[in-house]
Amino acid sequence: KNQVEQSPQSLIILEGKNCTLQCNYTVSPFSNLRWYKQDTGRGPVSLTIMTFSENTKSNGRYTATLDADTKQSSLHITASQLSDSASYICVVDNYGQNFVFGPGTRLSVLP
Amino acid sequence: DVKVTQSSRYLVKRTGEKVFLECVQDMDHENMFWYRQDPGLGLRLIYFSYDVKMKEKGDIPEGYSVSREKKERFSLILESASTNQTSMYLCASRDGAVGYTFGSGTRLTVV
Secondary structure (H helix, E strand, C coil): CCCEEEECCEEEEECCCCEEEEEEECCCCCCEEEEEEECCCCCCEEEEEEECCCCEEEECCEEEEEECCCCEEEEEECCCCHHHCEEEEEEEECCCCCEEECCCEEEEEEC | CCCEEECCCEEEECCCCCEEECEEECCCCCEEEEEEEECCCEEEEEEEECCCCCCEECCCCCCEEEEEEECCEEEEEECCCCHHHCEEEEEEEEECCCEEEECCCEEEEEC
């Protein structure tokens, strides 16, 4: 069964600290993996997209990694800001047949 | 800048009412989707459409219907609203390369 799992379910950190969010998937075939950021009361917005051959991709303070062998991805946030408080959703694309969504990780950054 | 626009941010309806949620995209995408998002459950697909006048059931279509009369517009219809349909509703359109572009969401409360 195609599935995407994320951990932790929620996370609280202090402003300025780093954090890492995890995504494990059992989706096949695999086309690409995307991370979305969703602010409270808003729709998700794309952060990164990674294909099978990419190991690391950065978008400002966000760095995503992908290990296609172990079917794991992580999203690392550096020097967190209050505006990073949001839900982060991992989404796996199996060649357009369907996009499989993870449940999300709720991140709260406190001053 | 590409856009998916949902007509209402917040909506309060009574049980038994017929409810229309409207979604318009300006990217000429063929694929459009309606999701609902509930705490702890992530995004769940209600209906999707690959072309005008075409619709396909998603994972949780019961109690909903859709209409796609024009390429840019995809409407979600709650035939007789019930309290268990209180949720956040997200519309999205999709391009294979770009992935999903989401609307800002409609927070529907059924009382």
